[in-house]
Amino acid sequence: MTRTPYGSADFDTRQFRTAMGQFCTGVTVITTIDDGGAPAGFACQSFAALSLDPPLVLFCPKKTSRSWKVIEHSGKFCVNVLSNRQQDVSAAFGAPGDDKFRHVTWDPSPAGLPVIRHALTWVECDVERVTDGGDHHIVIGRALTLGEVLQDKPLLFYRGGYLSTEHPRVTPAQAELENFLTWTGGDTWL
Numbered sequence: 001m002t003r004t005p006y007g008s009a010d011f012d013t014r015q016f017r018t019a020m021g022q023f024c025t026g027v028t029v030i031t032t033i034d035d036g037g038a039p040a041g042f043a044c045q046s047f048a049a050l051s052l053d054p055p056l057v058l059f060c061p062k063k064t065s066r067s068w069k070v071i072e073h074s075g076k077f078c079v080n081v082l083s084n085r086q087q088d089v090s091a092a093f094g095a096p097g098d099d100k101f102r103h104v105t106w107d108p109s110p111a112g113l114p115v116i117r118h119a120l121t122w123v124e125c126d127v128e129r130v131t132d133g134g135d136h137h138i139v140i141g142r143a144l145t146l147g148e149v150l151q152d153k154p155l156l157f158y159r160g161g162y163l164s165t166e167h168p169r170v171t172p173a174q175a176e177l178e179n180f181l182t183w184t185g186g187d188t189w190l
């Protein structure tokens with residue numbers, strides 16, 4: 001196995017992606033609608049809940065993203081949180097294409113934005129602020145409407161692929177106990 005030397009500042013883009021890929025995330029599809037009523041959207045893992053009061057979220061689209069241009073113009077977007085049955089949806093929205101909605105069923109949110117059928121939940125937002133993030137924008141949105149929550153498992157993205165979520169849910173206390181019982185790093189921490 002090739003490893004980037006620990007502490008090396010001499011890394012390339014592939015090594016950076018490999019490192020960032022160790023951070024497991026969920027997958028969303030961020031959607032909007034254009035002036036003519038045509039839907040737009042893209043797969044997005046750089047999504048986070050940002051603030052409770054006020055209720056803010058953030059996501060980071062590439063500056064070249066065509067979906068972002070439509071969101072910027074409409075001023076609103078809908079975050080669809082994908083379930084583990086929706087790998088095909090993630091794949092369709094994660095690649096350039098002019099008709100990403102061809103194979104998905106969607107319903108309009110209160111503001112008319114695409115809510116993808118069978119998503120775990122959705123949140124409709126207004127664009128509040130946009131700041132610079134290198135070759136991406138950092139988009140902060142104010143949550144306006146929340147969708148219902150489905151009892152299903154999330155789609156996870158890890159090391160550039162999808163991860164099964166079939167394992168039973170482990171609570172933080174169980175994980176701590178498991179770590180304690182399987183710790184092999186000596187007892188210097190005691």
Ligand SMILES: Cc1cc2nc3c(=O)[nH]c(=O)nc-3n(C[C@H](O)[C@H](O)[C@H](O)COP(=O)(O)OP(=O)(O)OC[C@H]3O[C@@H](n4cnc5c(N)ncnc54)[C@H](O)[C@@H]3O)c2cc1C
Pocket residue numbers: 027041042043044045046047060061062064065066067068090091093094095096097136157
């Ligand atoms: C699990 C997952 C998570 C992802 N997370 C993110 C994320 O957090 N942020 C992010 O920005 N992306 C993310 N992506 C990638 C993103 O979903 C894809 O790049 C997607 O195609 C973007 O769609 P778009 O509509 O924004 O851009 P698109 O319009 O599909 O364009 C994507 C790129 O292709 C170029 N392009 C498009 N059409 C043409 C054409 N006809 N001719 C030449 N060039 C063209 C564009 O200039 C742009 O650089 C993720 C993908 C996956 C699978």
Ligand SMILES: NC(=O)c1ccc[n+]([C@@H]2O[C@H](COP(=O)([O-])OP(=O)(O)OC[C@H]3O[C@@H](n4cnc5c(N)ncnc54)[C@H](O)[C@@H]3O)[C@@H](O)[C@H]2O)c1
Pocket residue numbers: 016017018020021045046060062094157159160161
């Ligand atoms: N934030 C993003 O823009 C982002 C995130 C994930 C995947 N993608 C794109 O989706 C496609 C599939 O990805 P993959 O299977 O090759 O996985 P990958 O091995 O490229 O992804 C590993 C990790 O690298 C980071 N990453 C990858 N591309 C990035 C980008 N353009 N900007 C910022 N961070 C990025 C993400 O943290 C990702 O989890 C690729 O074209 C990739 O660029 C983009």
